[in-house]
Amino acid sequence: MSRIDIDLNPVTFITVDAIGQPGERVFYLQGKTEDQVVTLLVEKYQIQTLALAIENLMAELQEKAPGLVDASPEYDEEAMMLEPPLDPLFRVGELSLGYQPEQDLLVLIAKEVPTALTESEDDLSEVRFWCTRSQLWSMGRWGIELASRGRPVWPSTGEPILPPGEFSPKNNGHKTTP
Numbered sequence: 001m002s003r004i005d006i007d008l009n010p011v012t013f014i015t016v017d018a019i020g021q022p023g024e025r026v027f028y029l030q031g032k033t034e035d036q037v038v039t040l041l042v043e044k045y046q047i048q049t050l051a052l053a054i055e056n057l058m059a060e061l062q063e064k065a066p067g068l069v070d071a072s073p074e075y076d077e078e079a080m081m082l083e084p085p086l087d088p089l090f091r092v093g094e095l096s097l098g099y100q101p102e103q104d105l106l107v108l109i110a111k112e113v114p115t116a117l118t119e120s121e122d123d124l125s126e127v128r129f130w131c132t133r134s135q136l137w138s139m140g141r142w143g144i145e146l147a148s149r150g151r152p153v154w155p156s157t158g159e160p161i162l163p164p165g166e167f168s169p170k171n172n173g174h175k176t177t178p
Contacts, residue, residue, distance in 0.1 A: 004089055004112075004125035008033050010105060011129050014136065016047050016143045017082045022151045029092065029110060030082050031129040037083055038127055040110055041091040044150065047143040050095050050108075054140030057097055057106070058133065068104065071133035073141040080142045090125050097136075106136045 011031040018025040027047055030039045061068060093113030099106050112125040131139075154161055 003123055004127070006036075006038055006089075006127045007130070008036065008038060008128065009130040011131050011135065014108070014129050014131050014139050015080045015082065016042065016050075016139060016146060017080065018044075018146055019082070019086070022149065025150065028082055028086060028088065031108075031127075031131075032083065038129075039082070039086055039088045040127065041088045042095075042110075043092075044147055046092060046095055048147045050097075051140040051143040051147070053095075053097055054136055057099070058137050061099065061133070065101070068133075071137055073134075073137040075138040075142045077142070077145075080139075089127070093124070100130075104133070105130045106133055107131070108136060 008031050010033070012033055014029075014031040016027065016029050018027045020026055025044070027042045027044050028039055029042045029047075030037065032038070058071065058073075090112040092110045094109075094111040096109045096111075097106060098109065108129040108131060110127045110129070114121075114124060151161060
């Protein structure tokens with residue numbers, strides 16, 4: 001597969017979403033411009049980590065540049081849904097954030113996960129989503145909500161609680177009943 005290098009500058013919309021039942025969901029990152037839609041595969045933990053990084057970046061920007069026009073993390077859940085068809089370009093291995101103060105835009109950089117065929121870092125596909133602060137902050141808040149809709153977890157470890165009847169070390173080997 002040849003290297004993909006895409007700059008969506010600026011996006012008209014960006015979201016994360018999942019398809020499937022908790023425990024079996026597939027997570028996606030999707031951004032679009034007037035004439036292009038880009039969909040990538042991501043992991044749930046990447047969405048959670050990204051959401052935290054966005055929250056931290058927003059707090060840092062508010063502290064370091066108090067004169068910036070306020071941004072909003074508000075979102076409409078129905079508007080955050082993926083646009084079909086879903087044809088992911090690649091699986092994301094690394095996500096990073098940046099800020100361009102002259103245009104007051106944030107950039108979300110998604111790099112492909114390396115494979116056995118990857119000879120160097122320069123061969124990895126990359127998509128850059130240029131977003132307003134409100135767009136990315138809203139996506140981060142939606143990502144937090146989306147991730148929380150998964151399987152329940154043990155408070156002590158954060159590991160998923162398995163369905164009744166399945167072995168779980170937290171049950172000391174005892175089966176739980178429905």
